[in-house]
Structures are given as C-alpha cells and as structure tokens.
Amino acid sequence: MEALVSPQWLADNQAIRDIVILDATLKKTMNTANVTTGEVIPGSVFFDLENTFSNPDSPLPHTFPVLSSMSSLLASIGLTPESVVVVYDQQGVYSAPRVWWMLKVMGIQNVYLLDGGLPAWKEAGFEVSGNYTFLGAKIAGHFCGQPKQIVDKTSVSQNIETSHFVLVDARPAARFNGLQAEPRSGLRCGHIPGSVNIPFTEVLTGGKYNSPELLEYLFAQKGIVNPRKLVFSCGSGVTACIVLLAAYHAGFTDLRIYDGSWAEWGACNETNAVITAE
Template identity: 40%
Template sequence: MKKILISAQELANQMAMGKKIKILDASLGSTVSNTTNEMASGIIPRALKFDLDDGFSDSLSVFPHTLPSSDVIAESCRKLGIDIEDSIVVYDNKGIYSSPRAYWMLTESGFKDVLILDGGLKSWVESGHRVDNAFSVPNALKSCPNVNSISNVKNTQEVRDNLSSKHFKLIDARSSGRFLGNDPEPRKGLKSGSIPKSLNIPFANVLNEAFYLDEKQIYDVFAKKGIVKSDSLVFSCGSGITACIVLVAAKIAGFENTSLYDGSWSEWAADEKNEIVI
C-alpha cells in the first residue's frame, strides 16, 4: 500500500539530512466543526501556505471550499513553487483536520509524492521541534505544472440518482448530532439532517485525538457499518473538508474505490428539491 502518513520525527530526520521537501501548511483560518483538538501555534520551518480558503477553492462558488478548476489549481501550485515530482508534506494546526483535503487535492491532481504529517503541527511542537513565526516566501515556477483534471468527484445530481441506482455508498463525516438532525448546522440558515440512505462515520471516529488510528482499527470502524472492500465509497461532510479525513482513512485501511461529494451538505441542504432525513 502506498505510504500516506509521516511522523514528526521522521520529517525532522529527513529535513536534518537535507532531503528536498516542500512543506505545506494547509491550516484553515477558521473552522465550523467541533473538535477536541486545540490549535497549535507557529509554523514548521520552510513551510509554505497552502490556502484552502483562497487559491485552492473556487472563488466564484456560493458554497464554501468548492473544488476549483484544474487551471486554477495549476496556477496556485505554480505560485507556490510546487511541481508534480516534488516531495511534499502537508500539515495543519489542529493535527488532522484540513491537511487531508490538501493531500486529496494534490494526489488527485497527479502529484507523485505527497504525505500527511500525522499529528500535524501539534505533534511537531510536542516532539520538541522548533517553529517559525512566518511562512517561507515561495519561489514561483516559470510555468504551471501539468496537473490532472480531478475526476473522482460526485455532484448533487449523481447523489440524487444514487438513491435509486445504489451504485455507491455515501458516507457522511459530520458529527452524529448533525447527521441525525439533533444539533443545528453551524452555517446560518442551513437545514439539519442527512441525505437519505447515507451512512454516518464522524471523522473523529477514525482518529485518536490528533492522529489517525491504525489500519486495522480504521477497517473495523468501516466494517461496523457493513462496508466491505469491494464497495464504491463516496464521502461527504459540511463543505468537503472533513470528508477528506475519512476518505484518507479509507485509503489507509485499504479501500480503493473512493470519491468525494464536493458540494456535501452545504449544497444538498440548500436545494429545496432534495430530500432530507431527520
């Protein structure tokens, strides 16, 4: 299985040995999901800012964190100075939160060597490694990297069609309270509840605080929902960020057929034509 995670100590060792690594901080300016992890302060030395709120989201979409076009991704990567063949490590300041979204976006775009810092900045700091107070200045590429168009994405119509076709299992990464409609949605005016026939695996269920569970533990989480390796899995959440936590967990556990419902609950619940289960 392809390596997905790297520990803080392993990253520190590679940096000390002079390995050329592009380190990307994919922390969000603000989050709406309730988590028990506190944000760590500082920036890993040499890190560049991977901006999921701006350069790596569709600025014209009415929904948050919408996947941008491949041209926008390519231009944002060019400005950051990251190319397809670079060794890349992504992290965030909550441990495991928004970094899986960056990992998913880059790997689906064709980047060859991308890892997630397991435990994120929190693990880096608690391991005794130093931090900086400013991002590195990017060394922009002369031309855009040749990125792939991301195809492993489902739209709302495909999710609607799946209610009858049952081609895939839809997994919702929001908390059980939001999924069941017992807790209000953090985004003002958005209805509570869930998409019919979806399964709930809250993203916290595949984590041990700031770290991913191991392969077997993650597999057990999926198995308890009746999910098997041959299933086609599509992941959803509020806006497509925490869905990637569970999508990456599925990859760690050996599930191969994974996709993302990028519009997620923000798009589904905003359309009056869509059925909602409470």
C-alpha cells in the first residue's frame, strides 16, 4: 500500500471521505527557525507523542506505550481499527513517520503520511487553522498489535554475532562515527557494532521523501537490497522511523524499530557495546 499522500490528495479526499488528520509534531523540538507555530491543517487532532503516546514508566525517551493500553489511548483521540488516518508534522518530515509506524504496529491498515507536512500544505495554497479539533472518544476497538515490529536490546546484542538482520542507524554520520558528542548527557559516542549508517537527512530533499528509485539506490549503495530484514535505530526511536518509511517507500517489507535506540545502547557499559571513531 502506498504510504505517502500529497496536499492535493488530502484536500480532495477530506471532502469525500471520513479521514482523521493527526498533527504528530513533537512539541519539544519546535523552534522558530523551521517550525510553523499556531497553524494546523483544518480538522487536525493533536497526537501527543511526547507525553500521552510514550510509556511514562520507561526511563528512555519516546518508548512505545504498553500494547495493552494502546487501544484505549487511540480510542481516546477518536481512532478505531478501521480509521483512515493521515499523519503530518509541522516541520515537514520529522516526527510524523514515528506515528505512522506506531499506528501500523497497532494494525491500522489505512494510515498515510502527508509528504512535506504542514509546509507543503501551505505551499500548495491550502488554508490553515489556529485550533485543533477534538473528535470525541470512541469505544476502544480490537486493535491487532504486532509487538514483533518492536526490537529489544537483547535481540540487537545477539544480532552482532548472528547477522539475522541489518541494523540501520539514522543518526548523523559524525555521531555514528564517534566524532560528535551525543545531545543527551551520559551517553557514549559511537555506534552498535555491525550497524550501517543512513542519516535520515539522506532520504529527504526539501522536506519531502526522495523517489522510490533514488531510495532503492541509496540502500543498495549501503549494501542493502531486498528481501533483507531491516531494523532501524537512532537517538530515541523517532528519526529511525523516517528511514524505516523510506525503506517501505523503496519496496522493503520486513521493517522493525529498535525502540531503545542509542538512548539505551549508549548508556550501557557492557564490553564491546560501542565502536567509536571508526
């Protein structure tokens, strides 16, 4: 199923279909340089990734909520398993892919990402609103959560020896290579042994995804071709989803997230946990 939709597609279909539009902007990352504040796509519901939809009991940032609670959390913002959902963020493409992935994990089939986000919507000349919409809570439906799409540290550790999957790190090259300090205090520098670096900025041009052909070529340059099983990581599991969605757009199908990402691995003191300045 195609994952990306254009502003024109959303405008045309919003008038004839019951579409839930989610603003997935990660609020704490917002700044006046690259985020439009106070403007949203009309009819948008706010998806609070920073608070409501991150596990409050986890010491790690942006951890996927407990699956048993996700049905009621999604229902609280008006979603059902049958919902048709379009996700966007105010930066273009940043946190929205994380929410796209989360909804896919929960078994929502008809979920799309607005390529280019709010900037693309405005550039296309469509109107904006100053307020979010509240749809009202739904009765929690039977969401078919798929926990196998969430990979833990034990599986990543075992993969160093088994190479059962390709681990793709979406952080900038300088951080991956241990040449730049991590933005979160207390984390070591470097990368997980055996991982491949595809910075999330390399899959985008002008705040939108590159074509499937260019993305397939990018992955091939890194030695990754179908039908390899791919697991993605980053700093906290957000930008990893940008590259995961790029892989989906390029035709890869077996895609998962190491949810602890570097926030977990970089804090670990196990021997051979990190390669630095390679």
